[in-house]
Amino acid sequence: MYSQPESRIVIIEDDQTIREGYAYLINHTSPYQVVATYPSFDAAKHKIAKDQPDVIILDIQLPGTNGIDALPLLKKLLPQVYIIMLTVYETEKTILDALANGASGYFTKNTPTVKLIEAIKDVLNGGGPMSPDVAKTVILSLQKNPDSPLTKRETQILELITIGKDRGQIAKELFIEVETVKTHTKNIYTKLNVNSKAEAIQVAKDKRLV
Amino acid sequence: MYSQPESRIVIIEDDQTIREGYAYLINHTSPYQVVATYPSFDAAKHKIAKDQPDVIILDIQLPGTNGIDALPLLKKLLPQVYIIMLTVYETEKTILDALANGASGYFTKNTPTVKLIEAIKDVLNGGGPMSPDVAKTVILSLQKNPDSPLTKRETQILELITIGKDRGQIAKELFIEVETVKTHTKNIYTKLNVNSKAEAIQVAKDKRLV
DNA sequence: TAAAAATCACCCTTTAGGGGGTATTTTTAA
């Protein structure tokens, strides 16, 4: 499905200057049309379905319902819509929350309109545009700790533990005995300085061991 | 730290045509210099440290040690190096594995050299460049299931369960009684059709509920 | 103003997980 010139854009952004600035530039320098703009989600929620937007540009810092909370609600109203987040924050948690809740792209507010228009094209073509700094944050969040004290096998077992497998399942999956899994587990606990599965999972997440 | 014109590039790629093509174009149309190229990691491992590369362009499909396995080894040899992955595969697992193991960027092989040169600039400036399709895959991997049968509280508790917290810790964290946590847990189990924490975690991961 | 969600309590049962050892085989790196 390729980007249609008549694609409809809605902007939800509380800052009037930014809102109107983007709207003007998108309308005048791109093939897309801004069919509506709203200063908040609460102002938009009863009308936006009628706007039939293909793409929503959504600010995170909104009065009332914030952008992150608005995301699933918008998705419920308009299941097919692409949502591009706009924000001054770029903390890992905010970014990850937005993407987890169905955002298609993520940009910081200093993004020039031309990049935003490119992003609209990208999402309409099925891509997932992000500014490089945002992408960096996402990549870092996926990165494992390169200085893990665990061996390959131990890491593998810890990974299976973190996804909820019990000894029996792990043994089957790795074609080894349950007792061997136990031995590895003990060694993992010793190395991580813990003495329960629960703690091991917490340390694993915390130190990005898996 | 800004991109230095004299930044040193190494290419590890088994296809001679691609390898030499990229090398030629980077040397002649960018401010960077390709200081060495290798057809495999095994051919590179004893020499690459002396090349002192700032950026390595690394193919995934290599003879001998493949690119994913080579990643941590290269990082050990050259802790500061940025690695951009190049591949024909774009399966979620491959992409995520590469990023988990310390890749800075990820491109499919049809990427034009000019985009690759941009990517080199991006990583040197601390960004995390990806082609839009790769970014899309990454975003999808982060996405939660919008049709979760769980309530907000239940989701919250399931999330804490998946990171290894026990009833007591969850209760403390949410300022509620342990018995309440138990009730929620029971309801979660009913909704997910499971009857243990382990199973719940597996379903949660599987259906991207958390 | 119903319905859904969130809160709390008591009883009772069990198993998966954890701690302590010991030992052999395979792989890796020097």
Place this chain on the structure above:
DNA sequence: TTAAAAATACCCCCTAAAGGGTGATTTTTA
């Protein structure tokens, strides 16, 4: 080639944390 590290496997013991059943009140939301 050789010593060290990693992976494999077994035995005994023990209990804390998890799970099941049932009932009830308060708060939130549509």
